[in-house]
Amino acid sequence: MKHTFPRIIVLFLAIAAAAALAQEMKIGFVDVERIRRESAPAERASKQLEKEFAPRAQDLQRREAQIKTLQGQLEKDAVTMSESDRRGKEQELSRMTVDFQRLQREYREDLNLRRNQELATLFERADRVIKQIAETEKFDLVVQEAVFRSPRIDITERVLKLLATDK
Secondary structure (H helix, E strand, O other): OOOHHHHHHHHHHHHHHHHHHHOOOOEEEOOHHHHHHHOHHHHHHHHHHHHHHHHHHHHHHHHHHHHHHHHHHHHHHOOOOOHHHHHHHHHHHHHHHHHHHHHHHHHHHHHHHHHHHHHHHHHHHHHHHHHHHHHHOOOOEEEOOOOOOOHHHEOHHHHHHHHHHOO
């Protein structure tokens, strides 16, 4: 009788532990890349950046066309030009090319900076929406990166819909 009671307690604890483990965890997955590509705020940000940087992009295209025109003139007329004219045109072409490369680099850096700012804002909003879904639907865990995931745990579509309604 002495040895039976501890065994019953151990058996009871083992059953309780198995029941706790058997309780199903609710797990969700969010495809961050789809949020970045397909969400309404991402599309709005992309259009805003395009509008914001269009004048600079057009200026770069104009400068590039000027460089190509000058380069073409120099190649075509180099034989008939005087040495000093040719040297002057080459220096002008060199200066324009260096200036163009500097402006192009600044453009890329500024565009990347603004894109990163917009993405940070987007992901902050997406995190709030994901937390809202997780709390409402009682998820135990929501992951954003996985080697494999089942489509039945993917909540990306719900996040996209809420982001579309969330201004």
